[in-house]
Amino acid sequence: MKKLLLLLLALTLAFSFAGCQSRENDTLYVVAPDGATALALSELYAEKPDFGKVQVEYALANGATGITEKILQNAADVAIMPVNLAAKLYAQGVNIRMVSLTNYGLLYMVGINGTVSSMEELVGKVVYNIGRGATPDLTLRYLLNQQGIAYVEDAEGVSADKVTLRYVSQGSELIGMLAQAKAKGNELYGVLGEPAATQATAKTGATTVFNMQEEWMRVTGKKTAFPQACMVMRENVIRERPYFTKTFLEKAAESAEWVKTNAAAAGEAMTAMGTTLNVSVLNENVIARCNIVCVPAKEAKQTVMEYLQILYDFQPALVGNQLPDDAFFA
DSSP, X not given: OHHHHHHHHHHHHHHHHHHHHHHHTOEEEEEEESSGXXXXXXXXXXXXXXXXXXXXXXXXXXXXXXXXXXXXXXXXXXXXXXXXXXXXXXXXXOOEEEEEEEESOOEEEEEESOOOSSGGGGTTSEEEEESTTSHHHXXXXXXXXXXXXXXXXXXXXXXXXXXXEEEESSHHHHHHHHHHHHHHTOOEEEEEETTHHHHHHHHXXXXXXXXXXXXXXXXXXXXXXXXXXXXXXXXXXXXXXXXXXXXXXXXXXXXXXXXXXXXXXXXXXXXXXXXXXXXXXXOHXXXXXXXXXXEEHHHHHHHHHHHHHHHHHHOGGGGTSSOOOGGGBO
16 A cells, blocks of 8 residues: 555656646747837847747737737737737736836828828818727827817718728828829828838828827827837746746847847848838837837836726727726736
8 A cells, every 4th residue: 555655656746747847848929919019029039049948939910909819819928919908808807917018109190292280280181090999090089089179980071170080901001092192192191100100201202290109298298108019928927937937028128129229130030020011111210219118017007007097088998998907017
């Protein structure tokens, strides 16, 4: 009997040890939306730093929708996503935590064959946007709403006493429309993120009408622009792999600084990742307009909560109909 107990104990310890080894040797998946926010991790894409026994695979996803799918399918352990999306998923019970703020906004309104000096002057005109219901759309709607400027969605007509909102599926589509408007002498406005905004001005002769970050600060009275994107990790990764979590965040912080002076190398790394970004326009000025940062979640908490409160007051569903508690900030 004693020998049997010893054998069972030995087997138990062996399986426990094997389980620990399996967890330590797991591959973790890091996903970012295919766009400028992914630049925050470009040095990691280029250098593939070592994280000990933990292997890391990097991938790009198709916008916020693609990121959400990866998270819900357990195909992402670390992800960059819009701040309000992270809060919304957390409210829905998805086991993620915010670990850092990665971006303070990179949106710009460009225009062709017309000049406006205030958003009130957009009344009676058409403004195109990328992604209905996504951060660019929400930001424009909020800014118009707070200034008492009426707007309406209309794919055909143009309202004389409102700003008419229309949508395109991607930045390249809007750039093509700007080029056509220039050729025809038509007035046209649209909201683009970097580097598409710079590409639009270079390719079509459009001008930057509004820096949406500056407009946000002016309207809200805040000292910083809106916290657009953040990095999240699965709670079990944070809990079970403290070395990886600490080291990865350190490397992410280094990458956020590296990209500011290594635009060409960042572009090469993004190209190798299969990005659809036009990396040929990347330079230090464009990178600077992306407002890439790496602020630890607890340090960014006040800024993020103020932003989420604004969105909640504007439309509660944008943040999952409730504000996150302290546990959201790892």
